[in-house]
Every structure is written in C-alpha cells, then in structure tokens.
Amino acid sequence: MEIFTSGDLEIAYQIQGEGEPILLIHGFASNAAVNWQGTGWVDLLLKSGRQVIMLDNRGHGRSAKPYIEAAYDARLMAGDALNLLDHLGLPAADVMGYSMGARITAFLAMAHPDRVRSAIFGGLGENMILGTGDPEPIVRALEAPSLEAVTDKRGRMFRRFAERTGSDLRALALCMRSERPKVDTGSLAALPMPVLVVCGSEDSVSGSAENLARLIPQGRAVTLPGKDHMNAVGDKGYKQAVLEFLETRA
16 A cells, blocks of 8 residues: 555555546445455456545554544544545545445535545445444443453444454544534535445444435435345445446436
C-alpha cells in the first residue's frame, strides 16, 4: 500500500486498474484487505472495468492510529476520503462503504455531493439515523484482557473480529467511544446522486435497508435473505446488486 498525508495523519491506500474510479471504505475493526480483497470485491470490480481505490481508515490497518477519541469523528474520516480523491486528482468517484464505512460515505456525500457520483451503503440501513445501540459493551469487550472475559454477545463478535484482523484494540475502543454526529433525514433527502442501500435480513446492526432508501430521492434498497452483518459483505447477491446499480446509475 501507498501512504499519503491527510491533515497530520498518514493514511494508507491502494489503487488498482483503470476505468471509472470507485472508492471503497471499509467497516469498523476491518481494513481494506479484509473487507474488499478477501471477500472478492476487488477482483470483481476490476473485471467489470473499474479502477479500484481503497484506503485503511484512521485507526485501522496500516494507517495512523491516534490515541485521541476526538480523532475518530466520522466527519474527519470522511475528510480522509475526500483528501485521498484530491491526492489522486480525481474530481469525483463512485463510493461504496460497509457498516462504519457506509456512515463515512454518507458524510462524504452530504458534505461534498459534487465529488460522489453515486453512493452505496452496505451493512447499514435506517440505523444510520436511529443509531446502532449502546457502544459501551463493544468498548468494554475491546478493553477486556481477553476474549474469554467478554460475555456480551455483540461485544464478543466485534472482539473476535478485531483479533482476527490484527487490529489495534486501544485505537478501536477510542473509535467506538468517539462522538457520533447524527445523520439527519433532511441531509439525506437533499442527496442528488443515486444511492443503493444493501443489508442482510438477519443483520442486527444495520436496520432496514428499505426504510433508509425511502428517505433518499434516488434511493434503492436490496435486502439479502438470511445474511447477517458479518457474512453479507461477501454475498453474491450484494455483488450482483452493486454491479447492476453501477451499470444503470447514470
């Protein structure tokens, strides 16, 4: 991966292929390699004629990991994505985010709609607005001495995943505890670009894809039968929906 500077932080990114650019923004406790390469997204998008751009969000992967809670505001993380587009000299791109990455994508699209040709929110539906629940059980799980010491079901899920991805647990705890600015319905209703929302039917984190898409003028929704938050990301139905959306979004 290559490195560029966003503000005072070093952010890792990778760019592959040629064609129309799509920027991929991964989820919490993941990284570009796990979220997009390991799930087959990169190969799929390259074969469809896309230029694929991925970054490791601050606090994740090979990017800087500030031990400051305020550094993980989603608007700052959206700023990293914007700065990457500037660094690469790209006036605009399609942008797809998963889970936390979908939230970052939303803030990027709301603040800079001219830079986002289309937006894809994966793994986060109406809970983008309503909230995904109390973060403290996840914070405690990340701060626990071991996975065995964690009893909360959702906390165990994220702690197990964070260990699998080799993440910095302290940075993740700060990221999870950081202030979460609201995504308001008025801003979503003002989005001028096509937006696709894709969530699993068994996803306890995301909330309804349909209810979020209804708030967006050019919103479309797909629900993946039987899929949850962790296994929806690599689902064939998700991939097919995205390819069809990108082909028709103009």
